[in-house]
Amino acid sequence: MSEDDKPRGEPAVKAKLPSGRGVGRSEFTPHGIGGRSRSKVSAMTAAKAKRRQRVLAGTLVVVVLASAGVGIFIATRPEPAIAITGAFGKQPKVDIPKEVVPPTTLQKKALITGKGAKVADGDVTFVNVDSYVWSGKGVKKQLDSTYKTGKPVPLQLNENVLPGLKKGLLGQQAGSRVLVQIPPKDGLGEQGNPQAGIKGTDTLIFIVDVVSTISKTAAASGTEKQLDDSKLPKVTPGEVGKQPTDLKMPKNDPPSKLVAKTLIEGSGPAVADGQVVVAQYKGQLWRNGKVFDASWKNGSLFLFPLGGQGAIKGFSTGLKGQKVGSRVMLVIPPKDGYGKQGSGEIKGTDTMVFMVDILGAA
Known part of the structure; x- marks a missing residue:
């Protein structure tokens, strides 16, 4: 091949062959084609390689799922919370774990959701109520319970009702059981009610069964x-x-x-x-x-x-x-x-x- 026949821009490279002295050595023997011995790839090394492949494959799956918007969740223990059990219309059982801390803001939750009319401002709502004073660390004292008489009582949602209880019931539907946790600022304030044994730092708990509600604009119908x-x-x-x-x-x-x-x-x-x-x-x-x-x-x-x-x-x-x-x-x-x-x-x-x-x- 003449100089003109070489590709332009590529320098000539001379192949460097092993000397005759090294031909008989194992390092020059292609794997699997004879020779005195194979390269030392142990079974342990192969197992490690397979584990590495599985880890990499698993990481790739997580990355792909996360990038696709699929949540990856790790199971953890649920946070402790107030436990209310029992059927609507029956006196509930209330359990407060010691580690549960009274809230600093009003908390309301429908434990059972009814399908009746919604409670509105100024309505008279017939309810069954269990009420407690909660001082924290699992300590609670029952204030009152209407379940003892088996008769719901009328509660008028006006300015005479505890602000927190009113807020907790507004918008709830008849047939609902509602848990309302009322901090002092939405209840009796810093003065509390010493006669009832309520301190200014106590949280009030109400479990309310909303039996029915009467609109302030209602009229006779018959x-x-x-x-x-x-x-x-x-x-x-x-x-x-x-x-x-x-x-x-x-x-x-x-x-x-x-x-x-x-x-x-x-x-x-x-x-x-x-x-x-x-x-x-x-x-x-x-x-x-x-x-x-x-x-x-x-x-x-x-x-x-x-x-x-x-x-x-x-x-x-x-x-x-x-x-x-x-x-x-x-x-x-x-x-x-x-x-x-x-x-x-x-x-x-x-x-x-x-x-x-x-x-x-x-």
């Missing part, structure tokens, strides 16, 4: 009844489920005795003495028809103990035995109302006429 008595106020038919229109007063003198007339008959149980009744009402004066008070206008449901001191005598007497869901007209003479002393614009001689919707009782 079967309408005709009222044909010219000597009593005239009722203008209104829409069922809405607040009543004003009554038109007759020209004659009012009756001297209490009168109770059912205008809409509900389908619920009859209310009895000792129960707390949830109602809406509108009150008018017989002498001029003026509306002097109305819960619908105030935006707050009215709760009172039937037969107790929370309402005038005429309310308890006239509503006893009426069914939940009913609308009742009460004509209340002074002796069953505010008496001879009257109250505010209500004179001692005034007969009052009320339209009362019975929305619940417990």
